Amino acid sequence: MAGPRNGSAGVNGHRIADESLLNDEKSMLDNDPGGMLRATASAGAQVRESAALAAEVDLSMLADEGRPRAVVVAGIGTAGLTGSILSTVAGPRCPVPIIGHRSAGVPGWVGAADVVIAVSASGRSPEALAAAEAAARRGARLVAIGNPGSDLEALAERARAPFIGVPRRAPARATLWGLTIPVLFAGRALGLAKLAEADIAETATRLDADAERCRAGADSFVNPAKELALGLAGSVPIVWGSSPLATVAARRFADTLAANARYPVMAGALGEAGRGRVGLLDGVFGGLAETSRDIFADPDDDADEELTRLRLVVFRDGGLNPEDDADEPVAVEERRADAIQTLAERRGVRCDVLTAEGGSSLERLASLVAVPDYASLYLALAHGLDPMAVPAISEMKELSNPIPESRQ
16 A cells, blocks of 8 residues: 655645654654544453443343334434444344434434434533433433433433443544444344344454554554555545445544544445446546646656545455345445456556455454554644644534533
8 A cells, every 4th residue: 555655745845744753653642642542542442341331231121112113323423323333233134224313303203112322422412412302202212322420311310211321531533432332232132233242352352453553653564554544645535335334434434534634535335436426536636637647747746646636445345144145245345346446446546445354243344444543543643633633623613602602
């Protein structure tokens, strides 16, 4: 996965990314005062801790009324992704729909026959709180997941609904696994998702192993996350997944690239790409950029060209669920992934491929999420950015808050 290296010039002579920043562990950690690398390295520990916390909560009441009509997982940002993960782990044979809801309240049809899982890392998300209130008001079964002692816990207590407390020690985007495991426990209690103890243990072990491979002290030539970050530097990333599971990982990477590295990115499923978005490879950032190159241009301007080129990242998952008796959908997805890689090569668009590993759906997902999570942080650090501090987010909250800070 070759990419821009130390000294690469960008528009107006500015550096695209400085590899030396990534190979100087002390400087890198100094540029990460919020400890995002450390928080990301805790992914395996998050799995173990949240599994233990979820196991302490009596979720039997979720199943007391039998199979629900539908399950709504309500949350925004990283919390919102947990619904997609539950749906992926439950698989295509899940007997009820699992719907992610990323806005305030719940869908209008939600009622007593349904289950609402409200998720918020802080326990203060307006979207999760509104969903929990609506679920209680409509008589839907409710389970809440978030920071202990929060507004969400108090609301769950008033509704006499189970609450799984997950201590918040980092920004929500660095606590994906701490939020995900309790959602999966709720899905298991409802009989919708199989989640063996071995699956949890193997997933945590894999996340630990990836944390070691991607550690800050490992140089870029042996660190897959740093290598991926440097390859993406100065590009317009397009991230596609070859399967529903791989697409969840692709969307996660898009979220972290935007939040941590401040990179614009498009993500989705290869099936969607084949219905139109694959045309990007022929556009002004793809093959057209190569064919329109001025042969009389100064060669020193070539680096500027790199800033306007696509960089394709394909997440592949050829894993089969042992309970599925048809592998044709998987074969189609794999052929489509092969085709996309061939198209990119023909147009001079560089392509990185990440392939899922592991036995269970949960472990395979973890294998696709871990390295990109670190890559988004290293890409930020290579540009001299603090991956935790995102001023635009704070300003947006201030501007959209109807109550002046002085009156709060």
